[in-house]
Amino acid sequence: MQIAIVLYDRFTALDAVGPYETLGRLPDAETVFVAERTGPFRTDTGTLALTADRTLAEVPDPAIVIVPGGPGQSTQMDNAPLLDWLRTADATSTWTTSVCTGSLLLAAAGLLTGRRATSHWLALDQLERFGAQPTGERVVFDGKYVTAAGVSSGIDMGLTLLGRIAGDDYARTVQLATEYDPQPPYDAGSPGKAPTHIVDRLRARSRFILT
């Protein structure tokens, strides 16, 4: 059983590493970081690179597809080889998933049309324009399609999907092993909770965050 995590230039590291560190602990599964070419891919900050070990062509039929988001997503929306691979992989996948604006790539590949889905809160309008039905939930299941909200939500998605596949007790074991007992020092993690002036500040800068 293969779990393929897709990389591309200027992705957001935690989008990929959240599901990797949780769902990637699935027993008897092989996690593979894939991209159009093998080698290092720089994240959105430019200060970190993660390695793709296999090309997309080398991993044609993973059981689970995970597409992270990040500013670089905007440059991939008309990348035919990537979108073709997503469609082909999805044809045989058990689960097709995304974190953050990774859902826009699934939508651009035509995989979320008419489906309930989510994305980074700043990208929900765009997700709707691509034919999906955005919801306000942090992790959204619609059949085998699982989409998560912004960046850090991939940890919650990974644990949720791990529980569905390997059972609640196994997922709890991974939660305890990773000591995922979150205690944020602030309560500003969603637009409904953050102070208005901070929400407004990010909306005004959304172009720089999303592209």
Added chain:
Amino acid sequence: MQIAIVLYDRFTALDAVGPYETLGRLPDAETVFVAERTGPFRTDTGTLALTADRTLAEVPDPAIVIVPGGPGQSTQMDNAPLLDWLRTADATSTWTTSVCTGSLLLAAAGLLTGRRATSHWLALDQLERFGAQPTGERVVFDGKYVTAAGVSSGIDMGLTLLGRIAGDDYARTVQLATEYDPQPPYDAGSPGKAPTHIVDRLRARSRFILT
């Protein structure tokens, strides 16, 4: 201002990426992944590699030092070049920090003697044997020394330290940008909350998790 995140073989990815994705958004700071040599370093699962862009010698005096943990930490406890670098960097750092069993490396370097500190819950006894005073808190401040509990706690540490340095509003902005509004599907993230049989299972396997 440099933020140096230390890599070594078989570190745990989220230990490094949690602080990177939060504290690494500090304005006017340069995050640098450092190690004994440059190039890719494999994580504990072997399925992912992160790149060290600079050698330890090239980054002698970062303002912030971040040491992740992971099973590979156990092989670094008598690595003189790394421990020497930690001591030298600490001599001029503003903050010296760790996530998970990274605190054992700080302790092995003699930097946590008599200090309040934490680590992965399975490693608290070992931390005490190295002269620190373990606490049950998720993020522990003792002067400029900041240690976080297991794996995912580096996100909370990163945001907390970001708030101390750049102000609460800036940290809240990063929290909202990364949509850090955690909603774990289970409440098993600490030994006090997880079912006893799961805590016991991990204790029995602690050697494999820690080394």
